[in-house]
Amino acid sequence: MQDRLTGSRFFLVTILNVVITVFELVGGLLSGSLSLLSDAFHNLGDACSVVLSFVANRIGCRQQTASKTYGYRRIEILTALLNAGVLIVISLALVVEAIWRLLHPEPIKGDIMLVVAVVSFAANLVSTLLLNHGAQHNLNIRATYLHLMSDALASLGVILGAVLITIWQIGWVDPLITILVAIYISYESLPIVRQTFSILMEAAPKLDYDGIVRDLCQIPGVDGVHHLHAWLIDEHNLVFSVHVNMDDRRLSEIEPIYRQIEQVLSEKYGVCHVTIQAECHRGENEDLFYQQNDWH
Structure with missing residues (x-):
């Protein structure tokens, strides 16, 4: 029953992320917003992350075999490391592009940006809530949960930026928000990288x-x-x-x-x-x- 529930939630989250990705790509191109485009690619990565996490979760439940005497649990650790590592790489790429935009500003349509950001935030929030319980008990699901939570936070930042751009025409706030979100994503991902790498290196757990x-x-x-x-x-x-x-x-x-x-x-x-x-x-x-x- 729990496996079916987890599977259905993974499926819904995947569908939501694919829809958000397409919506933000179109919105980002129409509005000229870097933060929307970066969030779209981030959501695309999240959709892949959710699929990987679900597959790893299913594989991890397999029984031990003669060739895998400890079972397949490590596949979830590998997936968590991959997901967190990809987040950090994406964050670095976003920072580079945001700095370029700060040096070479482009016009942004704040009204389109605002509508897309509000819809994306709502969808990201639903996705985060769907995986909230599993994230408390599973490192692999927590890595995916962080993907989704960072997207929700990014959407909030985009909403704030869209308001500032629409009312006061402050274009530089768009790449600035992108940099801040990228820093937050990296900050949340690094502990997962450290923990998963420690497990894969068979480091001793903290015991008395x-x-x-x-x-x-x-x-x-x-x-x-x-x-x-x-x-x-x-x-x-x-x-x-x-x-x-x-x-x-x-x-x-x-x-x-x-x-x-x-x-x-x-x-x-x-x-x-x-x-x-x-x-x-x-x-x-x-x-x-x-x-x-x-x-x-």
Whole structure:
């Protein structure tokens, strides 16, 4: 049911963005407004972004296979990185064009610009509201949501510019608004780029590692912890591996200790999958984090 709901919302948002793109392209050409034309290309990018996000969301729900033992969740991270990266590139291109317009001003028809901007803002607002809930729980959808929210903000800026141009004939406000919107888009996109790049590089998530060591060493039978690894499959699924020192025991005696370790890591630290290697004395004096010169 949730998948069908998400799919229908993605479809509606895509249709809205295609309509907005055509509407703003025509309006931008008729009015001579750079901010309208830039917003049109931005909306075209959003339509592509929505389609990519939907496809990635569907692929990410596939089950694990022999060749993809962790599943397909990373496809959503890749898509989020692509979407955010494209936004930054678009923003840079808009700034360059806006600076050119400031140096070489052109006449703008504020009345046409205003009508198109108001209609675009309404459509962008509807699109943003459709994806608002999913953006709170999914990095991929949040990247698309930011695309749409930045469009709504851009439309507000265009409306303001159209009013100023219509009443006071202040033509330079059009490229100025374009620059401000581009800066905002980049500001909102950079955290997504950093987070997705960090996940793809298998950077360790922010955890209380000293607390983890204390908690595990308080479990009866655990004498030490070393060679710890933690990484994210996506923004929700945290994977963990650790070596623990124990007395020489039978496997049937070790399994209950494993279950306690798994319970602590799951309930207190949000680990969804843990791999544990039991050792007697091997590595007991080694560092908590695996050093590269120890690899075999």
